[in-house]
Amino acid sequence: xxxxxGGKGAKSEATGYLSDESDFYGDETVKQEYESxxxxxxxxxxxxxxxxxxxxxxxxxxxxxxxxxAATLYNPYEGSLSGRQLGETxxxxxxxxxxxxxxxxDIINWIYIANPYRKAPKRDEHGQKESDExxxxxxxxxxxxxxxxxNLLEELTTxxxxxxxEKAGKPKAxxxxxxxxxxxxxxxxxxxxxxxxHCTSGKWMIFCRANEVNDVWAVVARATANNELGIAAKVSPxxxxxxxDRVICIYTKDFTDMKDVSRVVHKLKQLGIIDSRxxxxxxxxxxxxxxxxxxxxxxxxxxxxxxxxxxxKSKPGQAKDAKVDGFFNKQKKDPGDWRQMEWx
Numbered sequence: 001x002x003x004x005x006g007g008k009g010a011k012s013e014a015t016g017y018l019s020d021e022s023d024f025y026g027d028e029t030v031k032q033e034y035e036s037x038x039x040x041x042x043x044x045x046x047x048x049x050x051x052x053x054x055x056x057x058x059x060x061x062x063x064x065x066x067x068x069x070a071a072t073l074y075n076p077y078e079g080s081l082s083g084r085q086l087g088e089t090x091x092x093x094x095x096x097x098x099x100x101x102x103x104x105x106d107i108i109n110w111i112y113i114a115n116p117y118r119k120a121p122k123r124d125e126h127g128q129k130e131s132d133e134x135x136x137x138x139x140x141x142x143x144x145x146x147x148x149x150x151n152l153l154e155e156l157t158t159x160x161x162x163x164x165x166e167k168a169g170k171p172k173a174x175x176x177x178x179x180x181x182x183x184x185x186x187x188x189x190x191x192x193x194x195x196x197x198h199c200t201s202g203k204w205m206i207f208c209r210a211n212e213v214n215d216v217w218a219v220v221a222r223a224t225a226n227n228e229l230g231i232a233a234k235v236s237p238x239x240x241x242x243x244x245d246r247v248i249c250i251y252t253k254d255f256t257d258m259k260d261v262s263r264v265v266h267k268l269k270q271l272g273i274i275d276s277r278x279x280x281x282x283x284x285x286x287x288x289x290x291x292x293x294x295x296x297x298x299x300x301x302x303x304x305x306x307x308x309x310x311x312x313k314s315k316p317g318q319a320k321d322a323k324v325d326g327f328f329n330k331q332k333k334d335p336g337d338w339r340q341m342e343w344x
Contacts, residue, residue, distance in 0.1 A: 073116040076135040076232070083112040090225045099246060100214045102237040110234040111217075117227040118253075133286045134201035134232055134251035141197045142290060148193050149291045156186040156299055187301060194287040195256060201231070202255035202285035202305065204265055206248040206273060210238070213246040219271050220248055230264050255285040255305055265308050266316035280309040 052060070077083025084093040090113075097111045110132060114120060120135035136142060159182045167175050194200055208216045217235045224233045230252040250268065252260050261283060268274050274281060282304035295303045 071117065072119075074119050075114050075116055076120045077112045077114055080112070082108040082110060083114070084221070084225070086116060090222050094214075094218055094221060097237075098214050099217050099235045099237050100210055104237050104239045108237055111237055112232065112234045113221045113224050114232045115224050115227055115230065118231045120231065132234075133289060134203065134253075136201070137198045137253075139198040140201075142199055145194060145197045145199045145287065146290050148197075149190055149287065152186050152189050152193070153291065153299060156183060159186075183299070183301065190287065190291075191255075191285070194285065199287055199290075200254040200256060200285070201251055202261075202283055202287075203230075203249035203251045204268065204281055204283050204308070205304075206250070206268075206277070206281055207245040208248065208277075210242045210244075210246060213248070216273060217248055219273060220250060223267065223271060224250070228267055230260075255283070255287075261306065262311050262314060263316050265311050269308070269312060274308055274312075280307045282307050283311075 073086055075083070075086050078085060082097070084090065088096070093113065097108075099111055102108060102111060114135065121138055160179050163178045163182070164175055167178060206216065206220075213235065220229065220233050220235075223229045230250050232251045233249060234251075235248045236246045250264060252264055254260065265274070265281070265283075268281070283306040284304045288301075288303060293299070293301050293303055297303070
């Protein structure tokens with residue numbers, strides 16, 4: 001049986017091959033064309049200009065793909081009934097612990113939420129006052145600060161008594177002018193000691209009525225969870241006295257970091273919280289809270305470091321040259337809620 005291809009040249013039944021004269025390879029013109037292309041073919045140039053196939057593109061992408069690790073989340077309040085848990089959404093947390101109606105108990109003195117993107121050690125549930133404040137740094141030594149800070153305050157008291165004795169019978173204003181420079185020195189030592197012992201956390205404080213605390217707290221809680229404010233926040237629950245304002249604290253890591261302190265208060269303004277107050281809010285360092293330096297304290301040391309009216313004069317994150325808002329209570333009337341600083 002013969003197999004004809006193109007009518008010319010045949011496959012031998014005996015040998016089964018195509019003769020060179022077969023037009024299976026094309027006619028002479030076609031052969032010459034392909035032979036010329038073969039001689040002119042440059043493999044390197046072909047590879048350089050070759051359009052990759054979809055399969056080749058996919059394989060290359062897989063080879064170069066970088067594995068993106070999920071962000072590590074932190075929660076110093078994990079396992080605490082008074083804090084938001086990583087396993088619950090912010091809305092679920094707000095529904096579980098609404099500050100307007102959540103009663104103060106032995107377990108719930110405050111309601112907390114942490115910024116899950118800021119590394120922080122687990123909260124000390126068995127601590128005393130310090131466990132109520134911002135999550136401490138791993139290097140923070142609050143116990144030592146309280147001891148040294150207490151010694152400095154005792155030194156201030158002794159100095160004041162000596163001056164009062166030396167100037168007995170003098171006008172009160174004269175005695176005050178003599179005591180104030182010594183106060184300045186002690187307050188500077190207090191703040192320097194806090195920095196040396198890594199006890200630098202502090203908070204912007206917002207006071208609001210019981211009937212609005214849920215709404216204000218919801219804004220703060222969501223912004224904290226979204227890494228838009230500070231390292232953590234807390235709100236006072238219901239103690240049974242609706243006439244008393246509730247306090248919300250928004251914590252920052254370092255009271256000396258004016259860029260961060262400024263950024264947070266500008267964000268609070270952007271969220272509409274400050275303007276709705278109709279008056280400034282104040283920033284207090286936790287060092288003063290640990291030493292129980294509230295408003296009207298016996299040392300006459302001003303309870304806050306900064307106020308929003310002053311910080312907001314600068315652009316967000318640009319208040320690096322801001323100064324501490326006075327060490328002592330001003331004699332003139334202050335527009336803020338100084339009496340309410342006793343909360344902290």
